Amino acid sequence: MQPIQLFDAASSTYTYLIFDELTRDAVIIDPVDTQIERDLACLHENGLRLVWSIETHAHADHITSAGQLAEHTGAKTGAPAACGITTASRQLHDRDSLVFGNESIVALLTPGHTAGSMCYLWRDHVFTGDTLLINGCGRTDFQSGSAQALYGSLTEVLFVLPDSTTVWPGHDYEGRSHTSIAKEKSSNVRIAGKTMAQFIETMDALNLPKPKRIDEAVPANLTSGLRHDAGGEQLLVARPAAGYAGDVSAQLAYQWWQSGVAVLVDVRSDAEREWVGFVPGAVALAWKQWPSMAMNMDFDKGLTGTVPSGKTVVFLCRSGVRSIAAAKRATELGLEAYNILEGFEGDPNDQAQRGVKGGWRKQGLPWRQS
Numbered sequence: 258m259q260p261i262q263l264f265d266a267a268s269s270t271y272t273y274l275i276f277d278e279l280t281r282d283a284v285i286i287d288p289v290d291t292q293i294e295r296d297l298a299c300l301h302e303n304g305l306r307l308v309w310s311i312e313t314h315a316h317a318d319h320i321t322s323a324g325q326l327a328e329h330t331g332a333k334t335g336a337p338a339a340c341g342i343t344t345a346s347r348q349l350h351d352r353d354s355l356v357f358g359n360e361s362i363v364a365l366l367t368p369g370h371t372a373g374s375m376c377y378l379w380r381d382h383v384f385t386g387d388t389l390l391i392n393g394c395g396r397t398d399f400q401s402g403s404a405q406a407l408y409g410s411l412t413e414v415l416f417v418l419p420d421s422t423t424v425w426p427g428h429d430y431e432g433r434s435h436t437s438i439a440k441e442k443s444s445n446v447r448i449a450g451k452t453m454a455q456f457i458e459t460m461d462a463l464n465l466p467k468p469k470r471i472d473e474a475v476p477a478n479l480t481s482g483l484r485h486d487a488g489g490e491q492l493l494v495a496r497p498a499a500g501y502a503g504d505v506s507a508q509l510a511y512q513w514w515q516s517g518v519a520v521l522v523d524v525r526s527d528a529e530r531e532w533v534g535f536v537p538g539a540v541a542l543a544w545k546q547w548p549s550m551a552m553n554m555d556f557d558k559g560l561t562g563t564v565p566s567g568k569t570v571v572f573l574c575r576s577g578v579r580s581i582a583a584a585k586r587a588t589e590l591g592l593e594a595y596n597i598l599e600g601f602e603g604d605p606n607d608q609a610q611r612g613v614k615g616g617w618r619k620q621g622l623p624w625r626q627s
Contacts (some may be wrong), residue, residue, distance in 0.1 A: 260382060260425060261299065261435060265289040267498070268319040269428045272296065275379055276305050277358025284357050285332075286377060286384050287427055290322040290482050290499055297329060299506065310358050311335040311349070313386025313427055315342055315478045316376040317400060317471040320499065324481035328578035334481055337366070339373030344481040345608045349375060355505065369407020370387075370395030376415065386427040390416055391436045394447050397460050399467070400475070404460040414612040416442050441578060470498075483577060485526070492598065501584035501594050508615045510571040510597045519569040522560070524583045525601065525613050529575065531627045537571065544583045560587060566581060569593045576600040
């Protein structure tokens, strides 16, 4: 049985789906935020139930969609414990196993590209992230990288796997899809036949440019791809690469709305607004959860009928996930659309772990109970 391999051309990132053929429970490895609709569609088309979204490390070249996938599908998130991704529901250690249906996948700690990098072993397949690439390996000159540690991870962890093990890398820049342990042991230009000293010399001489998105990607990936740092400040984070204008703090969104710069649209369901509370004066326009999202015609009609052309719109949901999907759709419809960080309620776990003040109502902005 082969994994489903998906590719993001912008970052040359491979995302993988593996699943139990009987129960249809699935695991996704290294998902990309701009590809969430593709990945949700793939799950739906194959009749899969996502139970885990896991990372090989905190990426510097793209932002994960793990947080969004968790809310859309109910999946749990997992990440290497040493990476500091505190929002992951499972902090993974060496040889930890994740069960999905009758299958399981095993975490292999392989530091070097980053201190917390992991590979994942499933049957006779290994998903290597940036640790081992096809005829290459991940760089070691930033993000707690270590050429010495990577040499040990390659030679003492990966290269002791059976030669027939299929290697599925986190990236490839030349159109190649997979390789094998045997091939990389014998011919990988950076590591094959080299002593540790020779390998360190090779890595030190690479002089690679800084990843273009590192300053944006790493902080976002430390919170599973969701920004939870609003803290009551007037924060604006541009996100055009993700398919919408950006993220704004609840305070800034409220200021825009009150000044007439933007229309506030609450995309929660009527039941949520009734049970939890609502914002007087906000446009109520529910964004239906996947799999209905692709056919959200009522949303399109309501949005275009409510928000004047050329007007800015800010979207509010429970915790700031559905509002991202709504902002992307509004952008496709020609509007300048923003997601409100932390949503109406915020994420209680994130508030406890990171001292975040919470969402709209936690920051003392106007709301009412039904």
